[in-house]
Amino acid sequence: MAIGLMEAAPNAEQMQEGLSLPSGIKPSRRQFLVSATGGFMLQFCLPGLSRFASAAGVPAPTAINSYIQIGTDSRITVLFGGCELGQGAMSGLAQIAAEELMVEWTQVKSALAPLGPITYITGGSSAIRNNYLPLRQAGAAVRMMLIRAASNHWGVSVNQCYANNGTVIDAPTKRVLTYGALALAASKLAPPAKPTLIPDAALRLIGKPLVRLDMADKTNGRAIYGIDVRLPGMVYAAVRHAPMLGGTLASTPTNRNGVTFVNLGTAVAAVAGDTHSAFSALGEGDDDGGGSGGGGFKWTTPPNAAQIASTVFATQAATIMKQGPVLESEVVGSALAAKSTSTTTIDATYSVPYLAHACLEVLNCTVNLTPTFCEIWAPTQVAGWAQAAAAAITGLPLAAVKVNVTYLGGGLGRKLETDCIVQAVQIAKAIKKPVKLTWPRQEDFQRDKYRPMAVSYLRGSLDSSHNIVAWWNRVVTPSISAQKGFITAGAEDGGAVEGAVTLPYAMVNRLVEFGPHPSPVPIGWWRSVGVSYNAFFVESFIDELAHATSQDPYQYRRRLLVNNPRFLAVLDAAAELGGWNTTLANGHARGIAIAETFGTVVAQVVEISGASATGLRVVSVACAVDLGRAINPDSIEAQMQGGIVHGMGAALWGHITFANAAASVQNFNTYRLVKMSDMPTIKVKILPSTNPPSGAGEPGVPPFAPALANAYFRATGIRARSLPLFPAASHMGD
Amino acid sequence: MVTLTINGVVQEVNVPSNEIPMLWVLRDIVGLTGTKYGCGIEVCGACTILVDGSPRKSCQMSVNEGVGRSITTVEGLSPDGVSHxxxxxxxxxxxxxxxxxxxxxxxxxxxxxxxxxxxxxxxxxxxxxxxxxxxxxxxxxxxxxx
Missing domain, CATH: 1.10.150.120 ([2Fe-2S]-binding domain)
Known part of the structure; x- marks a missing residue:
């Protein structure tokens, strides 16, 4: 079974006729609870990244994880079972619900659902993509119940009542009842089996650039991230991991200077009265950012430490590339046979390195553990996994573990992992006090679940008219799903070839193969996952084919997209926005690329200047996106801007190498990110669409690297076949 | 114990040492968590505060250096948190x-x-x-x- 983060968005047919309630809303009174503030709540299930949850051995959400609450004071709150990591999901989902509730944006609050168990997973750009229709149905159900309650109260036909601005109006008499006044009566009604959605022509909020609900609190210090949680009587913990992957603590240090040490096996925890004291006890906080040797701890080195090295990984990848084993991920026609009939064959090998997530909020978790209850506060994308992990460690039933999801100071896929949460529960169990665990920045870099390295061989065979008659792509990369035990080691992994298969281009014969790489480096999901590297490989190689046949890379793509109007429209929009056909200033060059990620098609034109062997300046990025119906265009623009910046740092400087089982980076001073002074002007165009919405959080990332590398080739004649472009320039700050 | 002026409020703060960085005094002892930890080495700027009106990364600034100065954190930008x-x-x-x-x-x-x-x-x-x-x-x- 191929497991990636891809999932189908609700299709057009479902949109038209799939008006059955989302699972979890059953026409039963038991589905309604009187809320704490009075009034009622509609409970329902949002799927989130549901197929992914199943793959991980955790049941897909069928249980309640989200709520619409109408207070007797008419306050409306949309409570969402996922998390807010900057993508704007909490607001976007509230916007969708507010549309169907027929209320104004100012009447709505959004919050994270405080009730467990929660199996919802935030990932795969799924918040709007997978929850749009269920949420509209839930909102419509609430509206219809409120209208029904009003018609019952007045003793008139439901057909003469309508909702408006948080009230229900009796049309003939103009009588008005507020939602708050109707809440209790509505809570006694059964929800409609088939809620009636508001017709497209009457949509008021969907598609508007409404101000997100978390903005003010993120400008005054009131937004509480995991790292900000404070409990009465709480102590502060930090960890230092073994300086080599696979290393273990040889002996538990003696407690000293008011600091308690806890042996976590692969790490030591220091527990103190404040974070700085805990960091200091671990040898952190040195002027140089700390080093692996700090703290004076004794570690046991694993026997294979010397083999955990980038040089070894590269040799292994080259061997697999040449000799296999590989698995067929996509076969159309006969790509290998077709080569012999072609007139031109071009090939190239590309590579990308491991990357760190480098969320600005380091990993952290706060735990209050009693003999009968475990309460957790964490910035997590996987509250359900955290709950299960804590139950396993403490021996408590799931129902005795509560996970409070805080704001996330960046997620980027790193907070799909529970490693820090597991440690925090272990520490709480050992010291029997409420405790907050904070990872020093060094640990965040040294123990990331890195974006995997990948090597890709591409061979294109062209006929005399430059049509691609054969396309052969072999991708060698470690499998995230295999390392996490979701699939058998060595099995086919759809996630590894995302962005390399089902390409939009006209290609007569294609063969895409996946060669599982055995690297033991811990890996994980990084914003845009497999597409983050496959789009670089494919879109760079398409550029190579264009150049080899003396064609304009934009026009060449247009030719190859002749049967794909959706991609063609996005490509054309980016080219127009980026002035592809306009004259370039001296020393400037442009590159173009297009990729589909989580159902969203993005094309970018990147313009650079001053390109040399050691650097360049990104002048501008024109980004066109088709993600179906745009819920909040301003949020989408922000996500595209953010994706571009994320892709830019990675393409120019991002890399983690390994030697003697240790990662090369300790802190931001050697992991350069884009700064304000590096910023290009970014322009975003959202193509109008009434198709169901697809992902927004990740699709902005993949096209950047190839568009940049293609521009760099135009400027310098140097084809950058490995990223980053400028590894030697990865220092930042002093 | 040191005397600090934070967001216009003069207060006695019980610190474990005079060398503890202002970042952690603000976050863990005073309880003003708006100022963030990011890198601890004055690169990322998440811990930036104003000291006598000048921006300063608080992760490597000892609490001692803040004595007798006016410290402003994000919580002190405006009284109501929205009007600056x-x-x-x-x-x-x-x-x-x-x-x-x-x-x-x-x-x-x-x-x-x-x-x-x-x-x-x-x-x-x-x-x-x-x-x-x-x-x-x-x-x-x-x-x-x-």
């Missing part, structure tokens, strides 16, 4: 994404704002992993007009 022109501009242009860096970003911007800058040509050195820089620039310019 930078806060208004930040919300109007929807600058934050995850928001974690924005306290430090705002404090760096505040130093420019207080100096009467109209925002043109300002380059702030703070890191934003979400990539909000374009909007930060626009918001600083907008704030100067509010």
């Amino acid at each position: 022109p930078l806060q208004k501009a930040w919300v109007q242009l929807q600058v934050p994404q995850c928001g974690y860096c924005q306290s430090g970003m705002l404090m760096s911007a505040c130093a420019h704002y207080n100096s009467g800058s109209n925002g043109d040509g300002i380059e702030i050195d703070n890191l934003c992993v979400c990539g909000t820089y374009q909007r930060v620039k626009q918001a600083i310019q907008l704030a100067a007009t509010l």
Whole structure:
């Protein structure tokens, strides 16, 4: 079974006729609870990244994880079972619900659902993509119940009542009842089996650039991230991991200077009265950012430490590339046979390195553990996994573990992992006090679940008219799903070839193969996952084919997209926005690329200047996106801007190498990110669409690297076949 | 015990040592968690505060250095948390994404704002992993007009 983060968005047919309630809303009174503030709540299930949850051995959400609450004071709150990591999901989902509730944006609050168990997973750009229709149905159900309650109260036909601005109006008499006044009566009604959605022509909020609900609190210090949680009587913990992957603590240090040490096996925890004291006890906080040797701890080195090295990984990848084993991920026609009939064959090998997530909020978790209850506060994308992990460690039933999801100071896929949460529960169990665990920045870099390295061989065979008659792509990369035990080691992994298969281009014969790489480096999901590297490989190689046949890379793509109007429209929009056909200033060059990620098609034109062997300046990025119906265009623009910046740092400087089982980076001073002074002007165009919405959080990332590398080739004649472009320039700050 | 003036309030603070960085005094002891830890080595700027009006990374500033000075954190930008022109501009242009860096970003911007800058040509050195820089620039310019 191929497991990636891809999932189908609700299709057009479902949109038209799939008006059955989302699972979890059953026409039963038991589905309604009187809320704490009075009034009622509609409970329902949002799927989130549901197929992914199943793959991980955790049941897909069928249980309640989200709520619409109408207070007797008419306050409306949309409570969402996922998390807010900057993508704007909490607001976007509230916007969708507010549309169907027929209320104004100012009447709505959004919050994270405080009730467990929660199996919802935030990932795969799924918040709007997978929850749009269920949420509209839930909102419509609430509206219809409120209208029904009003018609019952007045003793008139439901057909003469309508909702408006948080009230229900009796049309003939103009009588008005507020939602708050109707809440209790509505809570006694059964929800409609088939809620009636508001017709497209009457949509008021969907598609508007409404101000997100978390903005003010993120400008005054009131937004509480995991790292900000404070409990009465709480102590502060930090960890230092073994300086080599696979290393273990040889002996538990003696407690000293008011600091308690806890042996976590692969790490030591220091527990103190404040974070700085805990960091200091671990040898952190040195002027140089700390080093692996700090703290004076004794570690046991694993026997294979010397083999955990980038040089070894590269040799292994080259061997697999040449000799296999590989698995067929996509076969159309006969790509290998077709080569012999072609007139031109071009090939190239590309590579990308491991990357760190480098969320600005380091990993952290706060735990209050009693003999009968475990309460957790964490910035997590996987509250359900955290709950299960804590139950396993403490021996408590799931129902005795509560996970409070805080704001996330960046997620980027790193907070799909529970490693820090597991440690925090272990520490709480050992010291029997409420405790907050904070990872020093060094640990965040040294123990990331890195974006995997990948090597890709591409061979294109062209006929005399430059049509691609054969396309052969072999991708060698470690499998995230295999390392996490979701699939058998060595099995086919759809996630590894995302962005390399089902390409939009006209290609007569294609063969895409996946060669599982055995690297033991811990890996994980990084914003845009497999597409983050496959789009670089494919879109760079398409550029190579264009150049080899003396064609304009934009026009060449247009030719190859002749049967794909959706991609063609996005490509054309980016080219127009980026002035592809306009004259370039001296020393400037442009590159173009297009990729589909989580159902969203993005094309970018990147313009650079001053390109040399050691650097360049990104002048501008024109980004066109088709993600179906745009819920909040301003949020989408922000996500595209953010994706571009994320892709830019990675393409120019991002890399983690390994030697003697240790990662090369300790802190931001050697992991350069884009700064304000590096910023290009970014322009975003959202193509109008009434198709169901697809992902927004990740699709902005993949096209950047190839568009940049293609521009760099135009400027310098140097084809950058490995990223980053400028590894030697990865220092930042002093 | 040291005496600190934080957001205009003079207070006695019980610190474990006079060398503890101001960042952790603010976060763990005083309880003002708006100032963030990001790198601990004065690179990312998430811990930026104002010391006598000048931006300062608090992760490597000992609490001793703050004695007798005026410390301003993001919580002290405005009494109500929404009325500073930078806060208004930040919300109007929807600058934050995850928001974690924005306290430090705002404090760096505040130093420019207080100096009467109209925002043109300002380059702030703070890191934003979400990539909000374009909007930060626009918001600083907008704030100067509010």
